[in-house]
Amino acid sequence: MSRSLVLRQAGIGVSPGHVRGSAACARIALLDGGADLAHPALAGERIVTAAGAVPGRAGAHATFCASLLVGNDDDAREGRVLALCAGATIFNFAVIDDAMLEGRASIAATADALARALRQAVDAGCRTIVFSSELLQADSAHWRSLRDAVQWARAQGAIVVVPAGNHGAGWGQSPCAWPGILVVGSIGASGNISEFSAHARRLPNVVYAPGELVPGAGPGHGYELRSGTSFAAVLAAGALELLRVMRPADAWPDLVATLFKPPWRFLDASVLFPPTRLAQEITI
Secondary structure, three states: OOHHHHHHHOOOOHHHHHHHOOOOOOOEEEEEEOOOOHHHOOOOOEEEEOOOOOOHHHHHHHHHHHHHHHOOHHHOOOOOOOOOOOOOEEEEEOOOOOHHHOOOOHHHHHHHHHHHHHHHHOOOOOOEEEEEEOOOOOOOHHHHHHHHHHHHHHOOOOEEEEOOOOOOOOOOOOOOOOOEEEEEEOOOOOOOOOOOOOOOOOOOOEEEEEEEOEEEEEEHHOEEEEEEHHHHHHHHHHHHHHHHHHHOOOOOOHHHHEEEEOOOOOHHHHOOOOOOOOOOOOOO
């Protein structure tokens, strides 16, 4: 899928420079591995790192996710990265490692690490926070520290966006239903929910965004297409932050309702860049 198709699927059709001007005041916290800031796609972008780079899957994942939010204009124009919020400030908290991504870390250890980073993100002024990993067994008491942190963040006016997971629609677990959590599943170019996306049901805190064959920064300073609900969650978080900057007086439920239309609550970000504001249509 090309960058232009992903953006059009989300209801956006603008030039990278126009997005950059609109996103200048945006701040998004990415809780993931540590992004590779030496990647040419991220050169010159405003990325604040809260820890050193994490090698392995988590680091590569963070690099890719960062390029969905920001990236240089040439790479965006050529369709190599998405850069939805080019010009925004990204706070990259490198708290997720390969053990967490692969389910080898305990819930309690994961909860404590995410809780500390979440509180730091809010203290840094971020009101849109996206996790790169889903919250499994969300009813477990071992999540207590993170659940408390989410409630504190909610009281500060923040929202936490998490991926639904790549387990398929038949997965037995229910999505995390904590107040202050928005769960994001994936849709593909056909406009249907992706086969790999968990929770293909109409649930109060589950929404959907493009997550198939999304372009971004790859290993070895290259570029690649990837699919997953993590990438749908990052795209949803970016769109929400852009709308929050545009409408600072609106509450999160109103912002979510504006961007994610019923009945299935698929992302429609056309409200961010109505036709009268479009600089030019992207052609790739």
